[in-house]
Amino acid sequence: MAPMTSMKLLSKALVILLGLFGITALVMTIYLAVSINRDLSAEFHSKGKAIAESIAESGTETLLNRDPATIQALIDSRCDGTPGVGYILVMDKQGEIIAHTFVPQVPEEMRGLVRDRQHTTTQEVRVAGQGDYINVCSPILAGEVGFVHVGMERAPIQKHIWNRCAQMASLFACSSSWVQ
Amino acid sequence: MSILSLRGSPRLLLVALAFVASQIARGEEIVIGMSAAFSGPSKGLGIELYRGTMAYLEHVNSQGGVHGRKVVLKAYDDGYNPLPAIDNTIRLIDQDHALLLFNYVGTPTVTRCLPLLKRPQGVPVLLFCPFTGAQPQRQPPYDKIVLNLRASYYQETNGLVEHFLAIGRQRIAVFYQIDAYGRNGWEGVRVALARHGLTMAGEATYRRGTPFKESLKPQVDILARAQPDVIISIGAYEACAAFIRDARDAGLNVPIANVSFVGSESLLELLQEAGKMKGVDYTRDLVNSQVVPSYHDSTLPGVRQYLELTKRYQPLPPHDLVKEDYQPRPASFVGLEGFLNAKLLVTVLQRMGPPFERQRVAKAAESITDLDLGIHVPVSFRADKHQGSDAIYYTIVRDGQFESFQEWEKWRQ
Numbered sequence: 001m002a003p004m005t006s007m008k009l010l011s012k013a014l015v016i017l018l019g020l021f022g023i024t025a026l027v028m029t030i031y032l033a034v035s036i037n038r039d040l041s042a043e044f045h046s047k048g049k050a051i052a053e054s055i056a057e058s059g060t061e062t063l064l065n066r067d068p069a070t071i072q073a074l075i076d077s078r079c080d081g082t083p084g085v086g087y088i089l090v091m092d093k094q095g096e097i098i099a100h101t102f103v104p105q106v107p108e109e110m111r112g113l114v115r116d117r118q119h120t121t122t123q124e125v126r127v128a129g130q131g132d133y134i135n136v137c138s139p140i141l142a143g144e145v146g147f148v149h150v151g152m153e154r155a156p157i158q159k160h161i162w163n164r165c166a167q168m169a170s171l172f173a174c175s176s177s178w179v180q
Numbered sequence: 181m182s183i184l185s186l187r188g189s190p191r192l193l194l195v196a197l198a199f200v201a202s203q204i205a206r207g208e209e210i211v212i213g214m215s216a217a218f219s220g221p222s223k224g225l226g227i228e229l230y231r232g233t234m235a236y237l238e239h240v241n242s243q244g245g246v247h248g249r250k251v252v253l254k255a256y257d258d259g260y261n262p263l264p265a266i267d268n269t270i271r272l273i274d275q276d277h278a279l280l281l282f283n284y285v286g287t288p289t290v291t292r293c294l295p296l297l298k299r300p301q302g303v304p305v306l307l308f309c310p311f312t313g314a315q316p317q318r319q320p321p322y323d324k325i326v327l328n329l330r331a332s333y334y335q336e337t338n339g340l341v342e343h344f345l346a347i348g349r350q351r352i353a354v355f356y357q358i359d360a361y362g363r364n365g366w367e368g369v370r371v372a373l374a375r376h377g378l379t380m381a382g383e384a385t386y387r388r389g390t391p392f393k394e395s396l397k398p399q400v401d402i403l404a405r406a407q408p409d410v411i412i413s414i415g416a417y418e419a420c421a422a423f424i425r426d427a428r429d430a431g432l433n434v435p436i437a438n439v440s441f442v443g444s445e446s447l448l449e450l451l452q453e454a455g456k457m458k459g460v461d462y463t464r465d466l467v468n469s470q471v472v473p474s475y476h477d478s479t480l481p482g483v484r485q486y487l488e489l490t491k492r493y494q495p496l497p498p499h500d501l502v503k504e505d506y507q508p509r510p511a512s513f514v515g516l517e518g519f520l521n522a523k524l525l526v527t528v529l530q531r532m533g534p535p536f537e538r539q540r541v542a543k544a545a546e547s548i549t550d551l552d553l554g555i556h557v558p559v560s561f562r563a564d565k566h567q568g569s570d571a572i573y574y575t576i577v578r579d580g581q582f583e584s585f586q587e588w589e590k591w592r593q
Contacts, residue, residue, distance in 0.1 A: 069364035070316045073262075073291040076359055080262070103358055104384045104398045 018176055025172040032168060033161045040160060041134065044084055044152040048136035049120050051078050051085065052150040056138040059090065063098065063145045071099040078150075086133050086153040092146040110149070117143035131155050209252045210245075210529060210536050213272030215293070216285035216311070217260035218501040221391050221418040224446040225514055226285050227497055227506055229311055230255055232518025233283055234495035235486065236526065246529040249536070254278060257501050258289055260388070260416070265289035269296050273305050279536050281307045283521055286441075287314040287361030288388065294322045303538045306545070308528075309521035311514070312441065313471065314364045318567060327545050328567040329524055329559065330471040330517065333361075336439045337368030337412060339572045340469055344410050347592040349435070351381035353408035355399060355423055357415045358385040365414030365439060382406025390419040392450050400426045409593065411436045417443040421450035421462075428462055435465045435591050444468045444575065444582045445512045452580070463577040467585070470573040472520060473555050474584045475511045482554020486519040487511055513582070523553045524568065 055078060062070045075088040079101050089110055090099045100106055107127045114123045117139050125135040132154035140146045214233075216226030233253060241250050254276050258265035265284070272278045273296070281297070284290050290310045294317060297305045307326045310317060313333035317326035344352060354369050356362030362385065373379060384399035400423065403411060411427070413420045413436060420442050427436065438447065451462040477483050490511060496502075509515065529536070532544035548568075550558040559568035575582040 065319075067315060067319070068367040069287060069291060069314050069360040072363040073288065073316070073360040076288065077262070077292065099363060101358060102385065103387050105402050 021172070021176060025168060029165050029168045032164055036161050036164055037157060040157040044134055044157065045122055045136065047082075047084060048122075048134060048150040048152040049138070051082070051088070052136045052138035052148045053120060054078070055088070055090070055148045055150075056140045059148070060141055060145055063090070063092070063140060068099055075099050075101060084152050084156055085150065086131070087149075087151040089149040089151075090140075090146060091149070093144060098146065113137060113149055115139070115143065115147050125151065127151075132158075208248075209250045211252050211254055211276055211278045212525065213269075213276060213278030213281045214253055214255040214283045215258045215265050215268035215272065215281075215289065216255065216283060218255070218257035218497060219504055220259040220261075221389055222260040222286070222416045222443070223502070223504060223506060224417065225260075225311065225441070225443050226255075226257070227502060228443075228445075228509060228512045228514040229283050229285060229518040229521075230497050231490070231495045231508060232486065232512075232515035232520075233522040233525075234518075235489040235493050235515075236519050236522035238493040238495055239489050240522075240526050246526060247534055249534075251526065251529065253282070255497065255501060258285075260286050260289060262288050262292040265293050266296065269293045273299075278305070279538060280541050281305060282309060282525060283518060284310040285312070287312045287316075287364055288359040290314065291316045291360045294326070297322070297325050305538055306541045308525055308545075311517065312361065313439070314361060315367075316360070323566055324542070324563075326566060327561065329521055329569055330440070330567075331570050331572055332368075332567070333365045333414070333439060333441075334368040334371065335570060336469045336471070336572055337365055337414075338372040339574075340412055340437045340439075340467070341369060341372035343574070343588050344435075344437075344591075345376060345378075347588050349409035349591065349593060350378060351407060351409040352378075353382040353384075353403045353406050353411045354380055355384050355386070355403060355411055355413045355415065355420075357388050357419065359388050361441065362414045365412070369412055369414075381408045386415065386419050386423070388416070390422065392418040392422045392425075392454075394419075394422055396423045396426045397430070399423060400430050400432060403427075404430060404432050408434055410434050410591075413438045413442070415442065417447040417450065421447050421454070424451060424466065425454050425462055428460065428464075433465065435467060438466070438468045440469055440471045440513065440517075442468060443512075443514055444470070445509055445514075448577060448580075448582060463580075465591070466577055468575050468582060470513050470575055470582075471569065471571065472513055472516045473571075473573055474575060474582070475513065475516045476581070476583055480555050482520065482523070483516065485554055486516050489519070490515065520553045520555065524548075524551070524559065527551060 059071055071090055079085050079088050087101050091097055109127050114121055115137055120138045123135045125133045133151035136150045138148045217223050218226045237251050256268040258268055290312050304325045309329045354366050356366050382403050384402040420438055424436055455462040475483055528545045532540055546561050546563050549560045557569050557571045576585045
C-alpha cells in the first residue's frame, strides 16, 4: 500500500508541478509578447516618425512647386530598403494625393486618416487585404502644404512575437519532458 | 654589326613611334559615361540605346574621331534601379573621369543621380540626352546641368489627351508604374485633363520590374470598373504588355496608349508571341507616342544614315554588360534615339575642340542653333533652353510593326 500511496503522491506532485510550470510559462510568454510588442512598436513608431518628419521638412519647396516626380523620388528613396515601411503617402491640404507607394491603388482606408496641423500623430490602421499598420502622420508647414503619412507594418512585430512564443513553448515542452 | 643596326633601326623606330602614338591616343580618348538597364525586364531599352549610339560613334571613330581623338562610351549596368545608378555615376565621374554623362535610362534612376552632378566642390558634370522625359531635369535646380534632346512626358501625355478629347473620348484612365516616372506621366495626364475641366476616370499602379508573366488582372479590374474610353499607360514594356494582354482577355477593348519610354518593339514582340499562342490579336487599338520619327521613314536622311550605319557596324554592348539572353534588333525607335543623341554629342564635341574639359561643355552645347540631325527638326540650345526638340509622333501597329499614323477619327465616339 505504501508504495502505491507514494506513487499517487508523486504523480499528484508532478501534475501540480507541471501545472505551476505551465502557468509560469504562460505568464512569462504573455509578458514577453507584451513587452516585445511595446518595445518594437515604440521602435517602429520612432522610425516612422523620423521618416515622416524628414520628408515633411525636405519636401516643402518641392510640394510648393507641385512636382510629383521629385516628391515620388524622395519617398521612394525613404521606402527602398527600409525594413518595416509598408507605405508612404503624401497628400495636400485638401486631401488630394501627391505621391504614394500603393499597388494596385490607394486603399479607401487612407482617405479618413487623422491629421494634426501642429504635431506628428500616430494611429493604428487596418487595410483590407494588406494588413495592420502604425500610421505616423506629420504636417508639412503646419499642414498648409499638406501631410506625410508613413505606414509601419505590424506584420514583422507580430512575426517576431510568434517566433519568441514558439521558442518559449519549445523550451517549456523540453523542460517538462525532462521533469517527467 | 653596324649594317644590321642601320637596317633594323628604321623598323625599330617605326615600332617605337607606333607604341608611343598608341599610348598618346589612349591618353587622349574622350570618355563619355553611361549608366543604363542592360539587365532585367527593361534591358532592351539600355541595349538598343547603346547600339544606336555606337552605330554613329564607331563611324566617327573610323573616320579619325573628333579632333583626332577617339570617342569612348564607357557603360555600366544599373538594371533600371536607382542605387546601382548612383554607384555607377560616382565611378564614372571619379574613376573613369568621364567628360560628361550620357544616355542615362529612366526617371527613377536619373532623378536620384541628379544631386551627384552638381558637385559643390568642383565643376558640375553635365548629363546629355537622358532617355526620360521627366520634369526634374527640366526645371531648377537641375535644368542647367542636363541637356535634353527629346520632348518631355508632359508634352507626350498632353498630345495624347488632346487627340483623344478631340474625338470625344473624355473618360481617360491611367495605368502607371509607381515611381518617379509613372507619377510624372500621371501628373502630365492630370494637368492636360484639368485644362479642360476634367479629371481622370480611374487609375491603377504596378511595381517597377514587374515581368510579363505576372498577372495584372487586379489593375485591369480596377480600371474596368471606371468604364474608361481610353487608357494611357506610363510604364515599361513587360508590365505594359502584360496589362494589355490581361485587359483584352477581360474584354476591356478601349484604345490603350503608351509613351515613348515603353520600348515599342519589345512591347510588340511580347504581344505578338502571346497572341500567337492564344490565337488572339493583342496589337489592336494600341497607340504609342514617340519622340523620334519612325525608322521606316526612309525619306529622312537621319533615318537612312541610322539604318545604313547600324547594318554596317552591327554594334553590340560589351559581353560583361549583357549577361542575359537578348536578340538585338535590326532597328528600333530607341536605337534611332540613341543614334540621334550620338550625332548631337559629336556636334558638341566638334564645336568644343580641345582641351576637352568639363567646364567647357555647357558653352559649346548652348551655341547650337537650328541644327538638323537629319530628321527635319531644328535643334537649338541656349543657356535658358536645355531641351532641343518638342517633336511628338504617334504610331500604331500596322502589318506587324509600329508605323506613323494620323487617323484618330477611327476611334471617334
